[in-house]
Amino acid sequence: DVKVTQSSRYLVKRTGEKVFLECVQDMDHENMFWYRQDPGLGLRLIYFSYDVKMKEKGDIPEGYSVSREKKERFSLILESASTNQTSMYLCASSFRGQYHTEAFFGQGTRLTVV
Amino acid sequence: AQSVTQLGSHVSVSEGALVLLRCNYSSSVPPYLFWYVQYPNQGLQLLLKYTTGATLVKGINGFEAEFKKSETSFHLTKPSAHMSDAAEYFCAVSEGGGATNKLIFGTGTLLAVQP
Secondary structure (H helix, E strand, C coil): CCCEEEEEEEEEECCCCEEEEEEECCCCEEEEEEEEEEECCEEEEEEEEEEEEEECCCCCCCCEEEEEEEECCCEECCCCCHHHCCEEEEHHHHHHHCCCCCEEECCCEEEEEE | CEEEEEEEEEEEEEEEECCEEEEECCCCCCCCEEEECCCCCCCEEEEEEEECCEEEEECHHCEEEECCCCEEEEEECCCCCHHHEEEEEEEEEEECCCCCCCECCCCCEEEEEEC
């Protein structure tokens, strides 16, 4: 079975903390993505990466950064967590350059910033 | 840029009734279209996808969708709803170009199934 694993299902962090969300995939996919999901807004792309050490901004990158040091791992970093970053975060991966292939998703991390 | 619009953020049907979830896309090139389902507190799971070829696409759990280029639509249907179909459904289009391809999602439709 293909697998995208997010390190935490639920996280509670304090305002101002630096937060790391980790994602690992075992499918040898080149592409990895971080989405944020909020009610009524669907999934919005934060950052994506198409290769090791490569990254591109998505639609809502402000307040976030990412790291991809190994092909299988993609980390999302909240530099200084704020309450408006309370959300569900979804990691996904897919093969690069094949527009007809789907993305595979992790189970999600529900982050609450207090 | 490509985009998708899902009409109806909430849809409620009775068990055994037809399910129809609407999705319209905007694309300047032939699109690749997807439907995903999300059960409570879970990630997204692929239901079906349209790439090329047959315009009626069959997916898992009895769902199907028809690609209609003239209407720029890719509506999801199921002839008879089951209680287990209650979930949120997302339509997506693949946006290519540049170094990679990425999925652009609609805002989702929450399906409720009444007994």
